[in-house]
Amino acid sequence: MIKGLIYIILTSVLVNNYVLTKFLGICPFLGVSKKVGQAAGMGVAVTFVMILATAVTHPIYYFLLKKFELEYLQTIVFILVIASLVQLVEIILKKYIPSLHKALGIYLPLITTNCAVLGVCANNITDGYNFLEAMASSLGCGLGFLLAMLLFAGVRQKVENANPPKCFRGVPITLVSAAIVALCFNGFAGIVETLFA
Amino acid sequence: MVEAIITAVIAVTVIGILCAVMLVIASIFMHVPENETEKKIRDCLPGANCGACGYSGCDGYAKALCEDKSVKTNLCTPGADKVSQAISEILGTEFEDTVEMVATVRCCGDCNTTEKKTIYAGVETCAAAKMLHGGDGMCTYGCLGRGDCAAVCPHDAICMDQGIARVDARKCVGCGLCVKACPNALIHMMPDIKRQVIACHNKQKGAVARKVCSNACIACGKCAKACPADAIVIENNFASIKYDKCISCGKCAEVCPTGCIREADYSGKHRFPEPNYILR
Structure with a gap:
């Protein structure tokens, strides 16, 4: 049981990394990865929202949509629920934990309609996970996102210091380096299976 | 066919309305009053967040001005006299020249x-x-x-x-x-x-x-x-x-x-x- 959960977490962090393998959540990946501190904040916020969103959408799917045979409404209902959930969390944080709101506050609205969050919720259903497995998977995906953000922020700072040719500066060199980092993550394919073999 | 569409529309509408009601209730019950003076001061600061005043950006300075009356109004060098004067008017304190x-x-x-x-x-x-x-x-x-x-x-x-x-x-x-x-x-x-x-x-x-x-x-x-x-x-x-x-x-x-x-x-x-x- 626990082995299965660890397996799910490790695969979603390294092998099925949402950013670098599935190419979801590219917008914050490119947008907020200029500084390591900001990237870490965004990564933590996304992890937080992913876990929360899974905890809410998983029961909604099984106890509401599936029960009434409305599975085809999954995407639209999930978007609706996640968006309002994030808003609600923001209000609650602002009231009761202002320090956390200050740290995550600017990232929360950005995550409201993030495709990585929606992707995690939808994939948990497609993969047929039970509630516990779904939570493990969303934790793993969040950590994977955090890892990708941190790694890429480091890479970006190095690239900026290295003075790339003028025509490559900004977006072009960022995309090129993102591709190389994604290529590196391909090296993890199959590694987790051997760990548990 | 029509029935399916109607079911879908009703389902999404109901969920949407539920979410909206939840958010409205939350925003009423958990409303955090924003300090009016602070907001006004924040509006007249330049918003460059340069930190010349010694606080963490313009928000920090506005907050400090509201909470501590001994904080001087002339600390914003980019805004210079104009901002200093505006802040003094809001707070009702005496205007001091900024040394640019x-x-x-x-x-x-x-x-x-x-x-x-x-x-x-x-x-x-x-x-x-x-x-x-x-x-x-x-x-x-x-x-x-x-x-x-x-x-x-x-x-x-x-x-x-x-x-x-x-x-x-x-x-x-x-x-x-x-x-x-x-x-x-x-x-x-x-x-x-x-x-x-x-x-x-x-x-x-x-x-x-x-x-x-x-x-x-x-x-x-x-x-x-x-x-x-x-x-x-x-x-x-x-x-x-x-x-x-x-x-x-x-x-x-x-x-x-x-x-x-x-x-x-x-x-x-x-x-x-x-x-x-x-x-x-």
Whole structure:
């Protein structure tokens, strides 16, 4: 049981990394990865929202949509629920934990309609996970996102210091380096299976 | 078919309305009252978040002003008198003049007066160049010329000209970010009503300083003697102007044998091309 959960977490962090393998959540990946501190904040916020969103959408799917045979409404209902959930969390944080709101506050609205969050919720259903497995998977995906953000922020700072040719500066060199980092993550394919073999 | 559409529409509408009701209730019950004064003050601050006031950005300063009445209203240098006056009106305190400051680079060792001792091919920032034996120039106190100050300047007031940084005093708002960025601590803030700058702070003895840069301050003391207001002191082998005494007469610049006493640049004429190190 626990082995299965660890397996799910490790695969979603390294092998099925949402950013670098599935190419979801590219917008914050490119947008907020200029500084390591900001990237870490965004990564933590996304992890937080992913876990929360899974905890809410998983029961909604099984106890509401599936029960009434409305599975085809999954995407639209999930978007609706996640968006309002994030808003609600923001209000609650602002009231009761202002320090956390200050740290995550600017990232929360950005995550409201993030495709990585929606992707995690939808994939948990497609993969047929039970509630516990779904939570493990969303934790793993969040950590994977955090890892990708941190790694890429480091890479970006190095690239900026290295003075790339003028025509490559900004977006072009960022995309090129993102591709190389994604290529590196391909090296993890199959590694987790051997760990548990 | 029609039934399916109606079911879908009803389901989504119901869920949507539930979410909306939940959010409305939450926003009513968990409303955090925003401080009106703070918001007003925040609106009249420039929003550059430069930190010249000593607080963490404009929000921090606005908060400090509201909570602590002893915080002065004239700490915002970019906003200057206008902002200070506006804040004073909101808080009902007495208006105080801001002393507007401009940044000046205390180095005039450009490519005509000093030479490089090594060929540096590392990371193109002053901080990195400084780490390698104090930089590639003959003078280890001088401007490294890689534009760390220009990179942090939010108002594009610093340009690199002939290998040294130059501040366009008309664009400078006095935030002081460049002061922190310079690894050689070359940039100083001075009151913008004063003009003269001693553009050298080489701490070596006069003869050595002269050898590394023909514009160096050799600490001869002529300027100190010529100054009618006793505003110039010689310390650590270079002259400095005490701006509280300086009367901006310009006599020091006339007598300086090496020409390192310059005037702050208010001409606004210096529009330099991009730094030429971009394509190496």
